[in-house]
Amino acid sequence: MLYLLELKNITKRFPGNLLALDNVNFNLKPGEVHTLLGENGAGKTTLMNILFGLYKHDKGEILIEGKKVNITSPASAITHGVGMVQQHFTLVPSFSVAENIILGLKKTGRFKIDLRNVVKRIKELSDLYNMNIDPNAKVWQLSVSEKQKVEILKVLYEEAKIIIFDEPTAVLTPQESESLFQAIDMMKNNGKGIIFISHKLKEVIRVSDRVTVLKNGRIVGTLDKGNLDENELAKMMVGRDFLFNIKKTPANPGKEVLKVENLVVKNDKDILAVKGLSLTIREGEILGIAGVTGNGQRELAESIAGLRKVENGKIKFYNLDITNTSVKRRLKLGIAYVPQDRKETATCPNLSVAENLFIRQKNKVRILNKKEMLRNSKKLIKKYSIIANNEKQPIKFLSGGNMQKVVLAREFELSPKLIIVEHPTRGLDVQAMEFVYNSLIDARNNGAAILLLAGDLDEVFTVSDRVAIIFEGRIMGYVEPEQSKVDEVGLMMAGVALEA
Known part of the structure; x- marks a missing residue:
């Protein structure tokens, strides 16, 4: 089948001959959520930074819709339809939602922008994904979860086909997390390919169609939705059956x-x-x-x-x-x-x-x-x-x-x-x-x-x-x-x- 994204034999070394990624193969279909799971230092972030143009791989190739591409920067990634919703927001508090999205657009070289059209399009996207964001609101007036929605709207406005979510629920309440998952479900249904990065196994199982586990820069394996299990995923990550062995007994409080x-x-x-x-x-x-x-x-x-x-x-x-x-x-x-x-x-x-x-x-x-x-x-x-x-x-x-x-x-x-x-x-x-x-x-x-x-x-x-x-x-x-x-x-x- 024709994949939306293929990362083939990606290898990356850092100074000191540190092998961060060793012949990693990863693919993404249109309309699916493919999660990258692994311990700290497994190589997840390095792989996504290569895809988003923040790092250059030493070996391997990137294919989007079957065509080999050369991604050299985040602007280059956006041009090729790759967007990333990062953990740390890059918003100007005194600017409106629409103005912040214009800032993002300028990085791609599109200078002639009609703000009225921007506001209209943001409103359409906000309504489509049930985000309830006012394009004219100042960012400083928004809650943390609303600021994250603005970052998502940036990526959607750019018409990204491939969207990377890096630990997106770290700043959300349980209800806000579920609202995000519903929006991701809708993106998937609209043909977007989603790469999801998280260490929370319950939410990984909730949102994923496939999960690929990385360990020490290598692929351990991939599980389809029907085979997803917390213990199995934990075993693939750390090499044993149980995620945590916590030796906790009831407390006996004193003074x-x-x-x-x-x-x-x-x-x-x-x-x-x-x-x-x-x-x-x-x-x-x-x-x-x-x-x-x-x-x-x-x-x-x-x-x-x-x-x-x-x-x-x-x-x-x-x-x-x-x-x-x-x-x-x-x-x-x-x-x-x-x-x-x-x-x-x-x-x-x-x-x-x-x-x-x-x-x-x-x-x-x-x-x-x-x-x-x-x-x-x-x-x-x-x-x-x-x-x-x-x-x-x-x-x-x-x-x-x-x-x-x-x-x-x-x-x-x-x-x-x-x-x-x-x-x-x-x-x-x-x-x-x-x-x-x-x-x-x-x-x-x-x-x-x-x-x-x-x-x-x-x-x-x-x-x-x-x-x-x-x-x-x-x-x-x-x-x-x-x-x-x-x-x-x-x-x-x-x-x-x-x-x-």
């Missing part, structure tokens, strides 16, 4: 560790991000905070850690008011913080693994015994299954998962009483995620109180004992992970307060 009372905190733009928020966490308990990214989670975490000024309200640690206490004092009290940016905030990239493991010890002793530090580093590398050449290797050369293991080892080995952890598995592969989950649960079992802030609803529900739903800096309600309904949680994430 109240953290009490936040009517907290008010501003963001970097001097706008209120946390608005009168209150919560408590006890010993031996994990409280998960669920919500769409950008609803005050970061500001909440940083204020508790002492990195952001509190405008109003109180933060109490074992009934001690620490609202205005220094970071150094909080560390000594036993408060640990694992920020979301492991590369820039949680580690010192140019320091060695050993130095990053023991950098916190400088708060306790004046002079570190280097031999003892290296010896203890070896023990921690083994205990936390950190893959590194040796303890002297600069941490910047480690994978994201191993870098996160170093951060967890450093914080957990000090036996903290309160652990604040943000997006601990973002960008990690399945096996690293499992390690992080079990590390959090082990710390909880040893009596730590843990505040978990994550954008992945499945993650929050997998690890937490209680879950608080946050929206625009306020707690909308609490749910029990085992008893909650996804629809109700999604409504609260969108700001709908449920009746008691």
Whole structure:
């Protein structure tokens, strides 16, 4: 049959002779969703960056509708009918929806544009795919999900035949995700070819006609819709039957560790991000905070850690008011913080693994015994299954998962009483995620109180004992992970307060 897209024998090497893709073959039919699945570093993003003209492959060829094409840039990709809806939006907030789409068009060299026709066409596309987007609305007025719809409308306006969706549900509520899937179904029915990238197996099964698994830059295999199964897909990705082996037992909470009372905190733009928020966490308990990214989670975490000024309200640690206490004092009290940016905030990239493991010890002793530090580093590398050449290797050369293991080892080995952890598995592969989950649960079992802030609803529900739903800096309600309904949680994430 004539495929809409064929990637044949694609090979790509990076400096240092790193083989990222090894003779990869992938095809796409008109009117289907073909998902690319694989662990972090498997080669999915590299392959799509080649298709979208961001990278140049070393070997192989790209065929669109049977014709060999040379894609040299994103503009070239768009010319050949390839569009990508990326995780990070590229919109100008002060411009309208239509103006943002014109900006995208200018990159293709089409300068003579009638804005009225643009508005009319956007309205037609919005209605066709049930997106409900006003072409004249300013982007700053839109919600996160609406901004994503604008990015999709950009691609549709360009009349892309092949559309790449890269982790599109990362910023969506469950209801918004389902709305996206329905739009993708309609695109498929209109003959578009969809390449879907996700690590969430449930949504992969929901949306896909075929799934191809990549591992270490090679194709492991392809499954058709009728054969899709979570366990089988997990086995293809990581080489074993089960996705997660989480050793979680019922919590046995003790004394109240953290009490936040009517907290008010501003963001970097001097706008209120946390608005009168209150919560408590006890010993031996994990409280998960669920919500769409950008609803005050970061500001909440940083204020508790002492990195952001509190405008109003109180933060109490074992009934001690620490609202205005220094970071150094909080560390000594036993408060640990694992920020979301492991590369820039949680580690010192140019320091060695050993130095990053023991950098916190400088708060306790004046002079570190280097031999003892290296010896203890070896023990921690083994205990936390950190893959590194040796303890002297600069941490910047480690994978994201191993870098996160170093951060967890450093914080957990000090036996903290309160652990604040943000997006601990973002960008990690399945096996690293499992390690992080079990590390959090082990710390909880040893009596730590843990505040978990994550954008992945499945993650929050997998690890937490209680879950608080946050929206625009306020707690909308609490749910029990085992008893909650996804629809109700999604409504609260969108700001709908449920009746008691």
